Amino acid sequence: MKALSRLAALLASVYVLSGIHFANADDLDSFVRSRQQVLNQFEDARQPASPALLQPGRAITAAIAPRQPVSSVQSSDNADELISSAMGLLGVAYRYGGTSASTGFDCSGFMQHIFKRSMGVNLPRTSAAQAKMGVGVSRSELQPGDMVFFRTMGRGRISHVGLYIGNNRFIHAPRTGKRIEVTSLSNKYWNAKYAFARRVKKNDPSRFLN
Structure with a gap:
């Protein structure tokens, strides 16, 4: 419990600096507990940590998405950067049309933000447009860092997107x-x-192909 309190205090200072605000201490405590529960779900996927992985922003990624061979279609570095950026926003509120960590994100705004921040890739604004980027990937060949799309409004157009982080x-x-x-x-x-x-890769012309 003391460790959780210290973590809450640390996250409070980080999120104040980043412009994300919590209404009260209970909201922050709930956020910390929620994040810890998510990280615990990936305990089985943990690998022995090397000094290189114990750098800021790397430990969480290593726990969630064990490294793929460098020759893999989606490079591990790209996936690490994407997942680290995405997990850093865990707990930020949903906001329709949102594109900012300080005010909230919708699904495609969230993807736009993390791809731009971690890979320098400019994705289109909507999930339907993002679904035309990069190359198709079968569900059986998903790798961390791939974008997964959903039809939440029937059999019509794509209406939702998320980032695959491994472990299904x-x-x-x-x-x-x-x-x-x-x-x-x-x-x-x-x-x-x-x-x-x-799958959209950094510095890959195929990301512009429909």
């Missing part, structure tokens, strides 16, 4: 009243709404 899970900004969270692709609702995945 993805991080996303779900809907009004929720916060950025990690969800299983096996979840009954999301499994039924799943459409396909796309």
